Amino acid sequence: KQEVTQIPAALSVPEGENLVLNCSFTDSAIYNLQWFRQDPGKGLTSLLLIQSSQREQTSGRLNASLDKSSGRSTLYIAASQPGDSATYLCAVGSGYALNFGKGTSLLVTP
Amino acid sequence: GAVVSQHPSWVICKSGTSVKIECRSLDFQATTMFWYRQFPKQSLMLMATSNEGSKATYEQGVEKDKFLINHASLTLSTLTVTSAHPEDSSFYICSASVSESNYGYTFGSGTRLTVV
Numbered sequence: 001k002q003e004v005t006q007i008p009a010a011l012s013v014p015e016g017e018n019l020v021l022n023c024s025f026t027d028s029a030i031y032n033l034q035w036f037r038q039d040p041g042k043g044l045t046s047l048l049l050i051q052s053s054q055r056e057q058t059s060g061r062l063n064a065s066l067d068k069s070s071g072r073s074t075l076y077i078a079a080s081q082p083g084d085s086a087t088y089l090c091a092v093g094s095g096y097a098l099n100f101g102k103g104t105s106l107l108v109t110p
Numbered sequence: 111g112a113v114v115s116q117h118p119s120w121v122i123c124k125s126g127t128s129v130k131i132e133c134r135s136l137d138f139q140a141t142t143m144f145w146y147r148q149f150p151k152q153s154l155m156l157m158a159t160s161n162e163g164s165k166a167t168y169e170q171g172v173e174k175d176k177f178l179i180n181h182a183s184l185t186l187s188t189l190t191v192t193s194a195h196p197e198d199s200s201f202y203i204c205s206a207s208v209s210e211s212n213y214g215y216t217f218g219s220g221t222r223l224t225v226v
Contacts, residue, residue: 004153034214043116043203043219044154089154091215097144098205098215102153 002027006090006101013080014109021075021104023090028068034098035064035075036089044089048075080108112138114206116218123194123225131189131221133204139184140206144215145177148201157202160187194225 003026013019023033032051036044048057048064050073056065063076077084087105091098113136123129133143141162146154158179159167166179176198178190191198203220 032214036217041201041220041222044217046214046216049214091154093215097146097156097159098154100146100153100155102151 002030002092002094002099004090004092004099004101006088006104008104009102010105010107012107012109015080015082017080017108018076018078019080019106021077021088021090021106023073023075023101025071025073025092025099027092027094028071029094030068030092031095032093033064033066033073034091034093035062035073036091038087038089038103040087047088077106080106082108082110084108112216114140114204114216114218116204116221118221119219120222121224123223125195125225126193128190128192129194129223131191131202131204131223133187133189133206133218135185135206138206140187141184142207143181143187144205145179145187145189146203146205148203148220154203157189191223194223196225199223199225 005024007022034049035047050057050066061078066073085108087103089103090101115134117132143160145157147157148154157172160179160181162181168174181187204218205215207215
């Protein structure tokens, strides 16, 4: 069974800092990995999707990398802003439904 | 594109009553939809896989008679929580794959269920 772990569980940074969120998974046989953002009481917003054959994806200030062999992914957020405050979820797709980590709760202070 | 609409966004019901949650794919057809549940500060846990025209597949520990899933068309799946109890209070969210799993998943906005 695929286990997905996200570190840290919570993170507080001042505005403008660059930061890295970590995700690890136990089974490297994946189709893709997806990063989501979840605001309190809301649904999920897809940020980046990395296919198993890809190493990274970029969207604006976000960059996600994937190292299948080591079972790791990172989400890099550049020049953080207070509006980035949310929970970030890593989810691994193995050809069926997604397996989620517990998320990293990010707070960016002005 | 690839929008999933989920209703209602929140609902409060009395213990013992049933609640229906709808999940619609607005601009694509979804032969498979997924229902997740999320408790506070916990991850999303898959409850069941909804297949158009056939019975849903439930994850271990999920009572199929309590959480009724119907996927009557390629754009609509419903989850009915029957005889709701306070411990069923949670955030329920549906998801669909645009086509095959290699294209990622899109999620509904979720339903906050509170059973009093």
